[in-house]
Amino acid sequence: MARPEKRTTLREVAEATGLSTAAVSYALRGKQVSKETEERVRKAAADLGYEADPIARALASGRTSMIGVLAGDLQDLWQQHLMAAIGRELLAGDRYALILDAGGDPARELALAKQLRDQRVDGLLVSPVDPSAEGWSKIADTVPVVSIGDALSRARTAGEVLFDNRAGIDAVLDYLRGLGHRRVTVLTPTGPSTPDRPADVYVREAADRLGIEVEVLPCAQELGEATAVARRVLAAGGGGAAGGDRGAVGDGGLAGGDGSVAGGGRPNAVFCFSDSIAYGVYAAAAEASLTIGRDISVVGFDDHPVSRVLTPPLTTVDWGLTDIAKEAARLAVAAIEGRRVRRKRILCAPRLSERGSALRVPE
Amino acid sequence: MARPEKRTTLREVAEATGLSTAAVSYALRGKQVSKETEERVRKAAADLGYEADPIARALASGRTSMIGVLAGDLQDLWQQHLMAAIGRELLAGDRYALILDAGGDPARELALAKQLRDQRVDGLLVSPVDPSAEGWSKIADTVPVVSIGDALSRARTAGEVLFDNRAGIDAVLDYLRGLGHRRVTVLTPTGPSTPDRPADVYVREAADRLGIEVEVLPCAQELGEATAVARRVLAAGGGGAAGGDRGAVGDGGLAGGDGSVAGGGRPNAVFCFSDSIAYGVYAAAAEASLTIGRDISVVGFDDHPVSRVLTPPLTTVDWGLTDIAKEAARLAVAAIEGRRVRRKRILCAPRLSERGSALRVPE
DNA sequence: TTGAAAGCGTTACCAT
DNA sequence: ATGGTAACGCTTTCAA
Numbered sequence: 001m002a003r004p005e006k007r008t009t010l011r012e013v014a015e016a017t018g019l020s021t022a023a024v025s026y027a028l029r030g031k032q033v034s035k036e037t038e039e040r041v042r043k044a045a046a047d048l049g050y051e052a053d054p055i056a057r058a059l060a061s062g063r064t065s066m067i068g069v070l071a072g073d074l075q076d077l078w079q080q081h082l083m084a085a086i087g088r089e090l091l092a093g094d095r096y097a098l099i100l101d102a103g104g105d106p107a108r109e110l111a112l113a114k115q116l117r118d119q120r121v122d123g124l125l126v127s128p129v130d131p132s133a134e135g136w137s138k139i140a141d142t143v144p145v146v147s148i149g150d151a152l153s154r155a156r157t158a159g160e161v162l163f164d165n166r167a168g169i170d171a172v173l174d175y176l177r178g179l180g181h182r183r184v185t186v187l188t189p190t191g192p193s194t195p196d197r198p199a200d201v202y203v204r205e206a207a208d209r210l211g212i213e214v215e216v217l218p219c220a221q222e223l224g225e226a227t228a229v230a231r232r233v234l235a236a237g238g239g240g241a242a243g244g245d246r247g248a249v250g251d252g253g254l255a256g257g258d259g260s261v262a263g264g265g266r267p268n269a270v271f272c273f274s275d276s277i278a279y280g281v282y283a284a285a286a287e288a289s290l291t292i293g294r295d296i297s298v299v300g301f302d303d304h305p306v307s308r309v310l311t312p313p314l315t316t317v318d319w320g321l322t323d324i325a326k327e328a329a330r331l332a333v334a335a336i337e338g339r340r341v342r343r344k345r346i347l348c349a350p351r352l353s354e355r356g357s358a359l360r361v362p363e
Numbered sequence: 364m365a366r367p368e369k370r371t372t373l374r375e376v377a378e379a380t381g382l383s384t385a386a387v388s389y390a391l392r393g394k395q396v397s398k399e400t401e402e403r404v405r406k407a408a409a410d411l412g413y414e415a416d417p418i419a420r421a422l423a424s425g426r427t428s429m430i431g432v433l434a435g436d437l438q439d440l441w442q443q444h445l446m447a448a449i450g451r452e453l454l455a456g457d458r459y460a461l462i463l464d465a466g467g468d469p470a471r472e473l474a475l476a477k478q479l480r481d482q483r484v485d486g487l488l489v490s491p492v493d494p495s496a497e498g499w500s501k502i503a504d505t506v507p508v509v510s511i512g513d514a515l516s517r518a519r520t521a522g523e524v525l526f527d528n529r530a531g532i533d534a535v536l537d538y539l540r541g542l543g544h545r546r547v548t549v550l551t552p553t554g555p556s557t558p559d560r561p562a563d564v565y566v567r568e569a570a571d572r573l574g575i576e577v578e579v580l581p582c583a584q585e586l587g588e589a590t591a592v593a594r595r596v597l598a599a600g601g602g603g604a605a606g607g608d609r610g611a612v613g614d615g616g617l618a619g620g621d622g623s624v625a626g627g628g629r630p631n632a633v634f635c636f637s638d639s640i641a642y643g644v645y646a647a648a649a650e651a652s653l654t655i656g657r658d659i660s661v662v663g664f665d666d667h668p669v670s671r672v673l674t675p676p677l678t679t680v681d682w683g684l685t686d687i688a689k690e691a692a693r694l695a696v697a698a699i700e701g702r703r704v705r706r707k708r709i710l711c712a713p714r715l716s717e718r719g720s721a722l723r724v725p726e
Numbered sequence: 727t728t729g730a731a732a733g734c735g736t737t738a739c740c741a742t
Numbered sequence: 743a744t745g746g747t748a749a750c751g752c753t754t755t756c757a758a
Contacts, residue, residue, distance in 0.1 A: 009751060020729045025753065034727065055421045055483050056751035059734050064418070066461075074447040077440070077669070084437040087464055096482070098429075099462050101450055119459070120418050223668040282672045305586040306440070309645045311674035372735060383745045388737065397743060419735030422750050 008050040017044045028052070058120055066096045067332055068116030070109065072129040072149075073189060074101035075221035076276045078302040078321070079127060082148075085325035086125060093333055095122070104221070106130035106194050110139070117143045123332040128152060130194045144335035148328050150198050151345075159331030159344045161324050165199045168317045168350035169206050172271055172299050175315075175352060177210050180361030181269040181297065184212055185233050187219040187226075187281070188273040199273060219277050226280025233270060233281075234288050234296070268296045269358065275300040275307050278314055278357075297358035313355035319348045371413040380407045391415070421483060429459045430695055431479030433472065435492040435512075436552060437464035438584035439639045441665040441684070442490060445511075448688035449488060456696055458485070467584070469493035469557050473502070480506045486695040491515060493557045507698035511691050513561050514708075522694030522707045524687050528562045529569070531680045531713035535634055535662050536569050538678075538715060543724030544632040544660065547575055548596050550582040550589075550644070551636040562636055582640050589643025596633060596644075597651050597659070631659045632721065638663040638670050641677055641720075660721035676718035682711045 014021045017040060027033045027041035044050075058064040069086055071079045087097040098121055102109035106129050113135070116124055123144040128136075131150035136157075139145060144158035151160050176184055184207065190197045200216055207214040219229040272278040278300035285292050292298050293312040300307060300316035307314035327346050334341045377384045380403060390396045390404035407413075421427040432449055434442045450460040461484055465472035469492050476498070479487055486507040491499070494513035499520075502508060507521035514523050539547055547570065553560045563579055570577040582592040635641040641663035648655050655661050656675040663670055663679035670677035690709050697704045 007751095011751080021752080022730080022754080023728055026728085029753095032727065037727080051481055053483075053751055054481060055418060055427065056734095057753075058418045059422050059736090060751075060753040062734080062753095074450070077443075080440075080443040080447055083462075084443055084464060087437070087462060088466070091463065096461060096463070098459060099446075099450060100454065100459070101447060103451070118414060118417055120416075223672070279669055279672045286672075286674075306642055306669050309586070309642045309649075309673065311649075370735090373737095374735080383747095384736080385738080385746075386744050389744085392737095395743065400743080416735055419750090420737075422752090423735075423737040425737095425750080 007053065008048045010050070010052070013041065013045050013048055013050050016048060017041055062120065063122050064120045065094065066098050066119070066121045067336075068113070068119070068121035068124045068126075069097045069099045070113055070116065070124065070126040070128075071099065071101050072109065072127050073104040073221050075104070076189065076274050076302075077221075077279075077306070078275055078304045081304060082127065082321055082325060085321060086329060089325045089329040090333075093329065095333070097125075102129055104129055104189065104191050106133055106191075109133075110135040113139050122336045123158070125328050125332055126152075129191075131198065132196065144332065146328050146332045146335065148324060157344075158335035159328075159341070159346075161328045161331065161346045161348065163319050163348050164350055166202050166206070168301065168319075168352075169199065169203050171350050171352045172301075172317060173203070173206050173210050173212055175354070176269050176271065176297065176299065176358060177212055179269075179297065179358055182212055184214050184269045184271050186214050186216045186271045186273065187229065187233070187277045188216055189221050189277065190218055190273075192218065203271075214271075219272075219280070221274060221276045223276070223280055223283065226277045227283040227287075228280075230270070230277075230281040230284035231287065234268065234284050234290060269299075270296065271299050271301075273301045275302050275304040275314060275316055278307070278316070279310075282310060282314075293357050293359050299358055303353055308353075308355065310357075312357050315355045315357045316353055318351045318353050320351070324348060370416065371411045373413070373415070376404065376408050376411055376413050379411060380404055425483070426485050426699075427483045428457065429461050429482070429484045430692075430699075431476070431482070431484035431487045431489075432460045432462045433476055433479065433487065433489040433491075434462065434464050435472065435490045436467040436584050438467070439552065439637050439665075440584075440642075440669070441638055441667045444667060445490065445684055445688060448684060449692060452688045452692040453696075456692065458696070460488075465492055467492055467552065467554050469496055469554075472496075473498040476502050485699045486521070488691050488695055489515075492554075494561065495559065507695065509691050509695045509698070511687060520707075521698035522691075522704070522709075524691045524694065524709045524711065526682050526711050527713055529565050531664065531682075531715075532562065532566050532569050534713050534715045535664075535680060536566070536573050536575055538717070539632050539634065539660065539662065539721060540573050540575055542632075542660065542721055545575055547577050547632045547634050549577050549579040549634045549636065550592065550596070550640045551579055552584050552640065553581055553636075555581065566634075577634075582635075582643070584637060584639045586639070586643055586646065589640045590646040590650075591643075593633070593640075593644040593647035594650065597631070597647050597653060632662075633659065634662050634664075636664045638665050638667040638677060638679055641670070641679070642673075645673060645677075656720050656722050662721055666716055671716075671718060673720075675720050678718045678720045679716055681714045681716050683714075687711060 010021050014024045024041050027038045083099050090097045100112045109129050125146050127148040132153045136152040136155035140155035140157050146159040147157050148161045149163050186203055188200050190200050270281050278298050281298050290296050300314045303316045303318035307316050373384050377387045387404050390401045434446050446462050453460045463475045472492050488509050490511040495516045499515040499518035503518035503520050509522040510520050511524045512526050551563050553563050633644050641661050644661050653659050663677045666679045666681035670679050
């Protein structure tokens with residue numbers, strides 16, 4: 001193993017054909033050479049098994065054919081799915097996705113973005129944890145950036161595939177209100193270091209407007225952690241929610257009732273800002289012998305495929321993942337190639353998939 | 364945007380310090396320089412905002428600090444999860460994961476592996492679709508390869524994190540047999556181009572030995588497609604399975620009964636070679652109003668986190684994903700750094716997580 | 727259309 | 743310990 005067996009180089013092809021390296025370089029890229037020599041060169045290259053060295057090419061040209069893809073938090077199953085889709089999309093266009101995970105940490109996110117730029121990625125696709133961070137500006141000035149989800153408010157991006165979070169949140173709160181809910185617990189992936197995510201801010205506004213009382217609690221995406229948070233929320237019972245003091249762990253007790261919410265009051269409604277978090281609620285509910293869609297209402301966000309396999313299927317907000325991946329890739333590639341595009345800002349409309357995890361509050 | 368604003372180079376730092384580029388290069392890497400100048404250089408570099416250009420470094424040193432990670436099929440949620448975990452693991456060691464998806468196609472898999480090698484990845488982590496392919500040999504001779512899952516039978520790999528599929532399959536078949544099942548439908552992600560995957564071969568052997576009749580059917584990982592296949596399997600009803608003729612689409616009908624298997628005979632048992640596929644069975648069962656764990660038995664493979672959130676939770680085989688990611692990364696890094704390791708072959712033992720999706724056959 | 731040569735920014739070898 | 747200087751393999755002016 002590890003016998004690097006010298007690759008054939010451009011020079012060797014040049015010698016074999018009696019041309020200069022420049023001519024060969026052009027020929028192989030089909031530029032300013034006669035059809036005739038192009039053929040000849042191509043054949044020689046094939047015979048010698050020549051393939052351009054991407055690194056040398058990158059150093060000389062400044063381009064790598066790699067696109068950095070920075071996920072805010074890959075613990076989120078939906079983001080995993082999105083990254084996979086983006087990777088496929090880019091690969092179809094002969095580009096590589098260099099996928100990195102910020103793990104929900106805004107500082108790390110910016111650091112990784114810089115590292116990607118240093119790796120000379122041709123472009124950067126980012127699903128930001130902290131879209132309003134100052135640092136994006138400098139990065140977006142150095143490399144074409146396409147943001148997915150929220151807009152990078154401080155940066156001049158090359159494109160945006162935005163989710164209409166306001167409309168999505170409105171739709172969900174409206175829906176819950178229509179079912180009779182007046183108190184809703186919101187579980188958001190936002191960490192303590194990023195208190196002002198657009199969705200978090202907006203959900204309070206919307207709730208106020210609709211006369212709904214919300215309690216917004218932070219929650220990790222990873223199933224175990226999400227379950228732990230959900231456990232506390234459910235244990236708090238009734239229409240309210242767990243204490244806002246995130247340090248406190250609650251009493252660890254579960255809702256005592258079997259088939260009815262502890263306290264016997266109005267059913268709890270939990271609005272999760274990602275389906276992954278909602279799965280934690282399903283897990284915690286099962287532990288507490290609460291039936292989702294009867295004893296408690298749950299609504300997700302983003303619509304991961306498995307959400308429809310749960311019992312009951314999870315009511316959630318769908319943005320159309322496939323199109324998102326396609327559009328994001330398209331925008332990035334267009335920017336890289338210096339092409340002008342009609343719309344650099346795509347706004348995805350929410351589709352509320354009503355599936356049975358939320359119940360009507362009995363009179 | 365795209366004003367590359369010249370990065371500071373090594374030469375500039377050299378000029379600023381009055382040293383040679385060589386000295387600076389060494390100093391920054393803490394090699395053969397006096398503590399004193401190292402300090403001085405570091406300071407100057409910091410002041411100038413110098414950071415080494417990874418591309419230039421790669422060209423000169425032959426190393427990129429990137430590790431190629433080739434997934435057999437990223438439609439599989441478990442593989443998505445694994446790739447995310449590996450990415451985190453590598454990043455923790457200051458290496459990048461260049462994640463690519465073969466989409467279940469063996470030819471594509473080899474092509475991508477070659478491309479990754481050409482990209483000068485320092486090492487290659489692969490979860491192979493076709494572990495017995497000839498092509499691995501040449502690749503493994505050029506770059507350190509660590510395979511995950513099945514061993515690359517024709518290649519000299521730098522390490523292996525293998526799943527004891529035989530033991531896993533034995534465990535499941537034993538278990539199903541203990542529940543009284545004598546006919547089992549096996550859904551495998553294997554495509555027509557890779558007919559002889561180790562697991563597919565072995566499951567027949569094991570079934571013969573145990574006196575179980577198996578029917579092995581190919582099935583895509585993507586939920587929609589998996590559901591379609593499962594639909595046909597369930598429609599076939601009884602203890603048997605869908606016709607072996609993969610071209611035929613069946614009649615598209617669903618099991619007619621409500622709460623009992625069509626034909627009224629012994630419950631069907633479906634053994635899925637990935638949890639993703641099992642989710643398709645859940646979906647199809649719901650459509651047909653069949654209750655999993657009562658009307659039909661389902662067992663998965665690989666244990667994705669959401670499997671325990673389903674109703675009923677999916678009985679499946681766990682290999683310990685976190686450790687797999689850790690070990691694979693460790694082996695790859697060790698090989699790259701030329702370190703010797705005690706065990707280059709890790710064998711993961713299966714743990715059958717019995718969770719209620721399989722039922723005892725009534726007498 | 728083709729060739730010569732100057733980079734691209736490091737690393738690593740060989741002197742000193 | 744430090745400096746000089748070839749590589750590394752390609753792209754890209756600039757001339758011919």
